[in-house]
Amino acid sequence: MAAIRYARLVAAGLLLFAVPAAAQSNREAWIDAYQSSPADYDFVIPKEMKLPPETRERLRDRPPVTGTLRMRIAVAAGGREVRIRLTNEDGTAPLTIAAASVGLAATGFDARPGTLHKLSFGGADRVTIAPGAPVLSDPVELSVQVLGDLVVSVHIPQGLKLKGFGNAAMAMGEGDQTLSPALSGADTIIGRPPVSGVMVRGANPPRVIVALGDSITDGNRPALGQLHGWPERLQQRIAASPKRPALAVINAGIGGNRVLSTSWGKAALARFDRDVARIRGVSHVILFEGINDIGNGGSSTMFGTNPPLDVNDLIAGYRQIIARAHAANIKAVMGTLTPFQGATSYSEAREVQRQAVNRWIRTSGEPDAVIDFDKAVRDPAVPLKLRPDYDSGDHIHPSEAGYRAMGDSIDLALFR
The missing domain is CATH 3.40.50.1110 (SGNH hydrolase)
Known part of the structure; x- marks a missing residue:
């Protein structure tokens, strides 16, 4: 009987060690699943540089943009929650984001109906990013798949300088359309996106x-x-x-x-x-x-x-x-x-x-x-x-x- 009790104690002890190990194998953690490294381009296209007219037009200097800027982003990992990283790391003045959202992408820059979520920053809908700094959104429950596409929108009321050499295609519409599945009257513009990262949280990262x-x-x-x-x-x-x-x-x-x-x-x-x-x-x-x-x-x-x-x-x-x-x-x-x-x-x-x-x-x-x-x-x-x-x-x-x-x-x- 003593041997049986000892065997049961050993088995129970092993179980105590086994449960945390199993839980750890299915642990959830945050990882980075997308990045667009912040970059400024202090550069003027020389007249003698041979460029096609459409390329020269795309890369020309433009005035600051205002309204809703929407980016389409493919993530490299899946999960059940996301956080969005916005950047002003190469900025020289404060950048105000009056509203922001994230959702699953549909066609082009449209969001899949019913998937758009408002982003908050420390519980606030509005955030001002200091020059040289990034900001990370609060977590949002949104199930994303590996290589799945998100659309991230930011409402910029005071203007953001985008450099054409940033080379990313984005959509731009007037006013606050961050919670609109499709942007009304949108134009496609090229620049370095203010979204510099996406984090996802899931099991077995x-x-x-x-x-x-x-x-x-x-x-x-x-x-x-x-x-x-x-x-x-x-x-x-x-x-x-x-x-x-x-x-x-x-x-x-x-x-x-x-x-x-x-x-x-x-x-x-x-x-x-x-x-x-x-x-x-x-x-x-x-x-x-x-x-x-x-x-x-x-x-x-x-x-x-x-x-x-x-x-x-x-x-x-x-x-x-x-x-x-x-x-x-x-x-x-x-x-x-x-x-x-x-x-x-x-x-x-x-x-x-x-x-x-x-x-x-x-x-x-x-x-x-x-x-x-x-x-x-x-x-x-x-x-x-x-x-x-x-x-x-x-x-x-x-x-x-x-x-x-x-x-x-x-x-x-x-x-x-």
């Missing part, structure tokens, strides 16, 4: 991969329905994988961004903590950046006259990002720089620098893993160029087929 890069990474596109770069293609592959690895990919790309210098958005070295290390659930960063450091060293149409780039300085910048990632318990994966022969920023001397950087990425052993994007998109017949069907036409940015090839080239085993 995935690990997060952050893609840190420039325009070849940036997920903002000037038209709905376009592939949001290679990070979105990577997320599609993860979602479609038979093994369904618990991974979510968010995009921290900024068009024109550089590793060492601030101009189009803060330098990668300056924004690493904000755009990578602070992310909830991050386990890996994919660093794919440096072609703008190379292409704009010395004289440049886009950036004027700059000091010539020393490749050793760029490699030192990479080493610093790797070190800071490791200090935050984040694995650092690096992508080789893709070809750009034929682009306005190309020169033979700059090609020598790209080759030196890629040689270091491939052979140094300092990144935790390497993705050979160069090999994935280069022309086998002319390796210094993008493959013709992977070239968007400017000889530096990939076409949608090129972005797809980049996303398809990534071994998912790197993130196990």
